[in-house]
Amino acid sequence: MTSTIVLEQVSKSFGKKTVLNNININVDAGQIFGLIGPSGSGKTTLVKIIVGMDHPSAGQVQVLHTQVPNLGLLQSIGYMAQADALYNDLTGKENLAFFASLYKLNKESQKKRIAYAADLVELTPHLTKKVQNYSGGMKRRLSLAIALIHDPPILILDEPTVGIDPELRKSIWEEINRLKNNGKTILITTHVMDEAEKCDQLAMVRDGEIISNGSPKDLKNHYNINSLEEVFLKAGGKKHENNRIS
Amino acid sequence: MRTIALVKRVCIQMVRDKRTLALMMVAPLVILTLLHFLLSSDTTTPKLGVNGVEESLINELKEKEIEIIQYDQLKNPDQLIKDENLDAILQLEGDQIDLTITNDDPSKAKVLQTKVLQAISTVNASEQATNLANLVEDIGRQLPNTPIYLPQAKVPEFNTSYIYGSSDTTFFDQLSPILVGFFVFFFVFLISGIGLLRERTTGTLDRLMATPIQRRDIVFGYLIGYGFFAIIQTIIVVFYATKILDIMLVGSLWNVILINLSLALVALLLGILLSAFANSEFQMMQFIPIAIIPQVFFAGILPFEGMPEWMQLVAKCMPMYYGGNALVDVMYKGLGLSDIKNELFVLLGFALVFIVLNILALKKYRKI
Ligand SMILES: Nc1ncnc2c1ncn2[C@@H]1O[C@H](COP(=O)(O)OP(=O)(O)O)[C@@H](O)[C@H]1O
Ligand SMILES: [Mg+2]
Numbered sequence: 001m002t003s004t005i006v007l008e009q010v011s012k013s014f015g016k017k018t019v020l021n022n023i024n025i026n027v028d029a030g031q032i033f034g035l036i037g038p039s040g041s042g043k044t045t046l047v048k049i050i051v052g053m054d055h056p057s058a059g060q061v062q063v064l065h066t067q068v069p070n071l072g073l074l075q076s077i078g079y080m081a082q083a084d085a086l087y088n089d090l091t092g093k094e095n096l097a098f099f100a101s102l103y104k105l106n107k108e109s110q111k112k113r114i115a116y117a118a119d120l121v122e123l124t125p126h127l128t129k130k131v132q133n134y135s136g137g138m139k140r141r142l143s144l145a146i147a148l149i150h151d152p153p154i155l156i157l158d159e160p161t162v163g164i165d166p167e168l169r170k171s172i173w174e175e176i177n178r179l180k181n182n183g184k185t186i187l188i189t190t191h192v193m194d195e196a197e198k199c200d201q202l203a204m205v206r207d208g209e210i211i212s213n214g215s216p217k218d219l220k221n222h223y224n225i226n227s228l229e230e231v232f233l234k235a236g237g238k239k240h241e242n243n244r245i246s
Numbered sequence: 247m248r249t250i251a252l253v254k255r256v257c258i259q260m261v262r263d264k265r266t267l268a269l270m271m272v273a274p275l276v277i278l279t280l281l282h283f284l285l286s287s288d289t290t291t292p293k294l295g296v297n298g299v300e301e302s303l304i305n306e307l308k309e310k311e312i313e314i315i316q317y318d319q320l321k322n323p324d325q326l327i328k329d330e331n332l333d334a335i336l337q338l339e340g341d342q343i344d345l346t347i348t349n350d351d352p353s354k355a356k357v358l359q360t361k362v363l364q365a366i367s368t369v370n371a372s373e374q375a376t377n378l379a380n381l382v383e384d385i386g387r388q389l390p391n392t393p394i395y396l397p398q399a400k401v402p403e404f405n406t407s408y409i410y411g412s413s414d415t416t417f418f419d420q421l422s423p424i425l426v427g428f429f430v431f432f433f434v435f436l437i438s439g440i441g442l443l444r445e446r447t448t449g450t451l452d453r454l455m456a457t458p459i460q461r462r463d464i465v466f467g468y469l470i471g472y473g474f475f476a477i478i479q480t481i482i483v484v485f486y487a488t489k490i491l492d493i494m495l496v497g498s499l500w501n502v503i504l505i506n507l508s509l510a511l512v513a514l515l516l517g518i519l520l521s522a523f524a525n526s527e528f529q530m531m532q533f534i535p536i537a538i539i540p541q542v543f544f545a546g547i548l549p550f551e552g553m554p555e556w557m558q559l560v561a562k563c564m565p566m567y568y569g570g571n572a573l574v575d576v577m578y579k580g581l582g583l584s585d586i587k588n589e590l591f592v593l594l595g596f597a598l599v600f601i602v603l604n605i606l607a608l609k610k611y612r613k614i
Contacts, residue, residue, distance in 0.1 A: 081456070084449075085449035098251060
């Protein structure tokens with residue numbers, strides 16, 4: 001299988017503080033890859049480095065065999081930030097249209113994509129409302145719709161289901177699976193263990209290091225435990241050993 | 247294409263934000279109007295208490311628009327000034343002239359003092375002329391058959407002509423070109439700076455960096471989007487100042503607009519540049535006393551020639567220095583485009599430098 005996202009010995013420090021330490025990741029095409037770890041472990045920092053919004057202090061990142069950062073590459077990446085970055089004084093539709101116009105899309109497909117993305121996250125009836133009147137969950141959904149607006153082959157979603165009710169969360173995961181079946185590569189971060197089960201591959205992050213990685217099944221088998229939560233605790237306990245299992 | 251998308255968005259946001267729009271369009275007019283009435287209002291006639299002053303001098307003083315109150319005897323002039331709310335007291339005793347001035351407003355005091363001195367010397371001159379005429383007559387009577395010709399002594403006629411302005415010119419006339427430019431500069435700075443700042447603090451600027459937008463697209467998008475409103479504001483302010491407040495405009499209106507547009511351009515770029523170094527609206531406000539207020543001092547309100555050399559260097563680093571000078575040249579002195587073209591070029595130079603710095607400052611968000 002071809003690797004879509006490759007990180008080689010990536011480290012990042014802010015001033016003296018090391019936030020990421022020697023991260024190596026390989027994300028295969030058509031996979032759902034989960035980055036799981038408690039908050040503050042460095043997931044967002046890692047994801048921003050992959051998108052090219054931040055620079056690693058050391059190491060290399062390649063996406064689609066192209067060195068990051070690269071402007072052209074951003075046409076192929078759909079990014080959903082952890083914190084909703086929306087224009088509150090614009091309507092949902094205006095937000096979608098603005099972001100759509102930043103990508104190479106003709107007028108016709110812009111319209112189609114806006115309708116598709118809004119429908120997917122069930123925001124169609126609220127599109128003419130200003131975002132400042134949206135609930136937290138609606139904002140998350142709009143952010144997801146914006147990430148999908150240009151139909152990118154790679155999706156990078158930073159805690160996409162935070163603040164979304166269980167029903168919609170389920171439908172979002174269904175959509176993520178559907179996108180995966182369409183051949184898209186999806187990198188998702190989460191601190192919720194039960195979401196980790198839904199990923200094809202996992203990397204457990206703690207204090208800026210990957211303490212364990214592999215498929216959920218492999219991880220559980222390796223530690224002989226039934227829940228990923230315990231895997232996380234166990235792997236974290238001996239993080240100085242080599243925990244690569246698959 | 248992306249620039250256009252950004253321009254469109256900035257415009258929608260601006261039009262929806264009625265308050266900011268009002269601040270940009272109306273606030274300069276309100277301040278200009280206030281200053282207009284404050285600075286160009288006629289000064290009140292000064293009140294002068296007199297003691298032992300002859301009728302001729304009193305008439306002369308009255309002619310100079312001074313209100314005269316006569317006192318027969320004066321014990322304590324200092325107290326009297328305060329009690330009667332006078333501006334000054336003039337006492338004559340023999341050859342001794344005593345003028346006591348309140349001096350609560352030094353510039354008014356100077357004017358009053360000058361007027362009193364002028365009145366006294368006028369009266370003296372005409373007295374001397376009369377004395378001389380009498381003397382000549384006396385001599386003529388004592389020496390009959392000796393023709394004596396003496397040209398009639400006259401108080402010389404005094405004419406003042408002005409190269410710029412007229413005798414009616416008020417402080418406001420000279421100041422207003424600078425004020426017009428300054429308000430355009432100030433409000434454009436504030437609004438564009440806060441506009442991009444909001445984009446930074448809400449995280450949308452960061453989010454934009456995950457799209458294929460280029461840094462220069464952002465700078466030009468903001469430049470054109472806010473520039474559009476800056477143009478409207480400039481035109482409103484200039485027309486209001488010259489047509490409604492009737493501020494003195496000797497030169498061409500188009501040159502005034504041209505200078506103000508250049509100033510607005512520089513202010514816009516400076517605003518978005520400085521917003522890169524602010525984390526909140528409040529921090530943006532902190533730039534006002536540092537980056538904006540000093541400009542007004544160097545814009546021509548204080549005489550440039552009188553400044554120490556290093557201050558002159560500081561002045562030459564300030565866009566308002568060029569803008570203010572050019573505006574005074576056109577509005578007050580009536581000079582033409584060829585006289586202000588250097589100032590315009592310097593302003594455009596500032597704009598170019600700020601564009602480049604802005605594109606570089608965005609590197610903080612994305613290296614490419
Ligand atoms: N710009 C920054 N400057 C300094 N420290 C930062 C910066 N961004 C993130 N950090 C620190 O890096 C660590 C990891 O943060 P983050 O990547 O947001 O974690 P996560 O997304 O896993 O919650 C945190 O301790 C955070 O304080
Ligand atoms: Mg995070």
